[in-house]
Amino acid sequence: MKNIVIGSGPAGRLGSLELGKLGEEVTLIEKNHIAGTCLNEGCMVICALTDITKFIDENNRFNNHGFLKSQIDISYDKIVEKITETQVMLRKLNQMENESVGNNVIYGEASIEGDTVVVGNESFEYDNLLIATGARPFIPDVKGSEFGLTNKDILKLDEVPEKLNIIGGGIIACEIANIYSTLGSEVNVLARSKFLKELGENTRRYVLEKIIPDVNVLENTGVSEVFENKILTDNNEELEGVPFFATGRTPNSEIAEGFVELNDDRTIKVNEMMQTNLSNVYAAGDVTGGYQLTPVARKEGITAARNMAGYGNKMTYDCIPQTLSLNMEVSFVENEKVSLSDDEKATISFPGIGGPGAFWKILDGETGYTEIDFDKNRNRLNKINHISPSSVSDVAYLSYLMRMDYDLDDYGEFIEIHPSTDTNYKIIKNMWL
Incomplete structure (x- = not known):
């Protein structure tokens, strides 16, 4: 059967x-660069810059502490140059990976005409x-909004802004604030x-x-009005500084308008199989709304493909x-399907462990910091807020326990690697088992 995938971000790339x-016949169509926002404008760019700010913070x-004397001279244009070089390498690898399973990868802007997808002068x-x-x-309807930067512009900057006004109060706003504050900007965040x-x-x-x-x-x-500076x-x-919008995202669903059913927020409406109202048309990733996270988009793309x-x-x-x-990861998860009463819920909190990545922070x-809610009657995790160098892996593992509804006693055989800042041991074993 002939399968066409439009878009090569996490959902489209993993789906194809x-x-x-x-063993399916696949044509993957990408408008700009393979790997989508994550590699080219989003997560990977943020992670690359945060690697540098972590180094600056530790320096x-x-x-x-007085045992190291060094001065860092930051070259933002060289940082951008090396990020761009790395992106080119990763794009090649991502394309080779898709082609290695027999997929045809083509570039151009697609349009849908019934049972045919048109790219340039070709029809599929x-x-x-x-x-x-x-x-x-998403750019809010604010006077002068054309002067505002977004995550798409990070690699277009010539230098670190002296002053930066970040409009937005969520995760992206915080990550951008952390990066440019560490790099030397005076940063305001407006939520x-x-x-x-x-x-x-x-x-x-x-x-x-x-x-x-x-x-x-x-x-x-x-914000009532935005100016260039x-x-x-x-x-x-009045707040001086370059304006930067971190006000959410809007779906690229124009291609599907009038073709499949859309939700009120213009995301593509899908069922749990990632299927639209047309039985042979699927959608996955940020264009469907919901959790706009790379791992979720990957899983949605794979679900649709299967x-x-x-x-x-x-x-x-x-x-x-x-x-x-x-500069230190902050990870969190909540079982949103469970609502605990005060009698059912217990909360524990404790400072982070001083292992690798945190030893020199003890002084x-x-x-x-870690704070956990759990069901004391059923011995189940319910909510975790966790700050530590290992929080990304810690919370990923613990969210699996929550998802599978494991009793915490089932985790008793877990053995951590030492030395580490892995708080699984402290969370699961020391606190209440």
């Missing part, structure tokens, strides 16, 4: 790769179609409501006080772990 592995800490018929066109930064409302209050406070202490956060503050708040306060190939598969969204890429009292 899965189809190829299953400053070692200097303050399909039996099954997967739309994985992703999303783009319409509460900053980092995804986190528990104690975790949020730790981020503000210990990880991004130099960032000026203005909550319950909107300043903004005007809804309180008529169904396209005739292998029944359903997508679930239980206990999805998330993280903030900062400053900045080894991290």
